[in-house]
Amino acid sequence: MISLSSRRKHALDARVKAGCAGGRPGDPANAASTGWMNGLWDLHPRLNGRLLFLRGFLQHPLEVASIVPSSRFVEQRIIKLAAASSAATVVELGPGTGGTTRAILRALQRDARLLSIEINPVFHALLGRIEDPRFIVHLGSAEELREALSRYGLPAPQAIISGVPFSTMGRARACGILDTIAEVLAPGGRFVAYQVRDQVHRLCRPYLGPARVEVELLNIPPLRVFQWEKNVVSPPDYAAVSETTVSS
Numbered sequence: 001m002i003s004l005s006s007r008r009k010h011a012l013d014a015r016v017k018a019g020c021a022g023g024r025p026g027d028p029a030n031a032a033s034t035g036w037m038n039g040l041w042d043l044h045p046r047l048n049g050r051l052l053f054l055r056g057f058l059q060h061p062l063e064v065a066s067i068v069p070s071s072r073f074v075e076q077r078i079i080k081l082a083a084a085s086s087a088a089t090v091v092e093l094g095p096g097t098g099g100t101t102r103a104i105l106r107a108l109q110r111d112a113r114l115l116s117i118e119i120n121p122v123f124h125a126l127l128g129r130i131e132d133p134r135f136i137v138h139l140g141s142a143e144e145l146r147e148a149l150s151r152y153g154l155p156a157p158q159a160i161i162s163g164v165p166f167s168t169m170g171r172a173r174a175c176g177i178l179d180t181i182a183e184v185l186a187p188g189g190r191f192v193a194y195q196v197r198d199q200v201h202r203l204c205r206p207y208l209g210p211a212r213v214e215v216e217l218l219n220i221p222p223l224r225v226f227q228w229e230k231n232v233v234s235p236p237d238y239a240a241v242s243e244t245t246v247s248s
Contacts (some may be wrong), residue, residue, distance in 0.1 A: 070163070073101035074194060074225070078161055081214070081227040083193040084108060087158035089186075091149070092116040093177075094164040095140040098127050104161065105132050116156075117141070117148055142177050146184055156186035160192040167197040174203050182207035182230065190225045201226055 015111040070078075072077045078100060084090055084107040095116040104114055115136045118124045142164050147215045149157070159203050160181050166174045178200075181191055191208060194216075199209050201224075208228035216223050 007231040047052050050120075050139050051227045070100055070194065070223065071216070071219040072103070074216045074223055075100050076194055077214060077225050078194055079103055079107045081212070081225060081247070082161050082190050084161075085157055087189075088112050089154050089157040089159075089164060090114045091145065091157045091160045093145070093160065093162040094118065095127060095137075096120075096163060098123075098130060100161070100163065101127060101130065103137075105130070108134060110134075111241055113154060115148060115152060115154055118145065143173070143180070145177070145180050149184060156184055156189070158186050158189045160185055160191045164192070166193070166203060168194065168202040171203070174200070178204050185230045187230055189230050191230070193226045194223050195226065196221055196223060198224055200227075204228060 054112065077088065079085070082090070084104050085146065087108070088111070090104060091100060092104060092114065095114075095118050101114070101116055106113060111134075113134050114132075116127060117136060117138045117140055118127060119139075124137060124139040130137070136152050136154075138144070139153070140148065142162070145160075149155075164177070164182075166177075172206050178195065182204075185191060191204075193204075198213075201213065204211065204226075208230060211226040211228050214225045214227075216225060
């Protein structure tokens, strides 16, 4: 007898493998490609995740910010700037194939919660393979942040981490997401965005003020990591911008 968890895992595998092949399970037109990717998934799941990421970028370049997942150096910088190890609730926007997600989970306390919101169904299926009682994965857009927090009964997050490429979306949509982030973030909470370009820095100033900026060179491509801290005591100083370039 196959357990419920096993059936769920097989269903997720089918969705992920179908996404790799570019079609649905059992589609004769994709049989050869599906068979090759199925074997690759079994032998090299990490490599397969990278291929999924590349395919996601090629299919949806406006949604996927890079051709490869972030390096462990970027992950470490994100965890530090978000103070994830001391946060009770963390939200991740645009987790992709889950490399940063796993890094966050390793840093979290035992009773903390992580909500990851992913718009790509194939990436969402891959994230569903992560078995951790602290982890919730939601299929949807970053624009659904407020609704997702309410749906899962989560309090205001102490940290929000975003890999969503703000530079490729319309200004109105980007500002709407940033406005919601500033609104739902707990007082003293941190918003961290890792980006190739710096457009988010300009867009977020009206909501959270100037950012601290670090550059991670040990990544393909090099990334800027922006950090804001929600301050409810004094208004933001729009003139002051702290930028630090550090190579780990």
